[in-house]
Amino acid sequence: MADPVIIAVPKGRILEDALPLLARAGIEPEPAFSDEGSRALRFATNRPDISLIRVRAFDVATFVAHGAAQLGIVGSDVLMEFDYSELYAPVDLGIGRCRVSVAEPVELAALDDPREWSHVRVATKYPALTRRHFEARGVQAECVKLNGAMELAPLLGLSSRIVDLVSSGKTLKENGLVEIEVIAEVSARLIANRAAFKMRSAQIGPLIDAFRQAVR
Template sequence: MSEPVIIAVPKGRILEEALPLLARVGIVPEPAFVDKNSRALRFSTNRPDIDIIRVRAFDVATFVAHGAAQLGIVGSDVLMEFDYSELYAPVDLGIGGCRISVAEPEDMAAKDDPRGWSHVRIATKYPHITAKHFAARGVQAECVKLNGAMELAPKLDLAPRIVDLVSSGRTLKENGLVEVEVIAEVTSRLIVNRAAFKTRVGEVVPLVDAFRRAVEDQAA
């Protein structure tokens, strides 16, 4: 028997929405997967030919791009940031909806006009997306790379503005920030390692088709 196909899934909010989708595809992880006390990272499923690994969202793309996992579920924000040529994203799963936005303190936004920017200093975990977005507008972006707690940057004078994922906007509001520009809308995608799509076609293609049908059935 060949090695199981490995599907990489992200920790956090997307995972909660991904579990019902996986169930519709016919993939149910072992009980330890939903055990909050478990420190395991690789899990078996009800299918002996499929295992699941649970990693950080940014790492999903890396595991799949380098062939450590054959498929994955990840936000389009991660795909935009890393732009791995080894990845194929055949299905928009329609989950994990949010947006990448520029935000700044409320008092600054009240007198600020993004159309007049020529240089910006921004704290973000998306330096590639940020620089590319502003370069297209002829604005020089100085990016301060952070992996979290972005909302602290303006308060502590690290950077006056941030670029981050926004869902409800509650976190921004509680930290005195407001959105001033939306860079991109984000949803989660099924991603596939391009080499695996060719070398394990008999295993990978049926899974891609199953995910596509599950999304279409849910939308119907």
């Protein structure tokens, strides 16, 4: 029997929405997957030819790009940040919708005109995406890389602006920040490793079709 197809799924907010999609695609993880106390990272499913790994969202793209997993579920923000040529994203899953936006303190926004920027200092976990966005507008972006608690950066003088994921805007508001520019709309995608897709198309092709049907 061929090795099982490994699907990388992200911890956190996308996973809750992804589980019903997995079920509709005929994939149900073993009970340990839902056990809050479990430290396991790899899980069997109801299908012997499929197993799941649960990793950080940013790592999903890396595992699949390097062929350690053959399929993955990840936000398009991560794909834009890494821009791996080894990845193929055949299905927009329509879940995890939000946006990557520029935000700044309310009092700065009252005086600010983004069209007049020539240089910005930005705290973000998306330095590549942020630089590309500002370069396209002729603005030099100095990026301070943070992995979380982005809203603290303007409060503590680390940077005057942030680039981060925004859904409701509630977290920004609670920290005295306001969204001033949307860089990209985001949703979760099913991704595949290109080489694996070619070499194991008999296994992976039907799985991709099952996700397409699940989305419909």
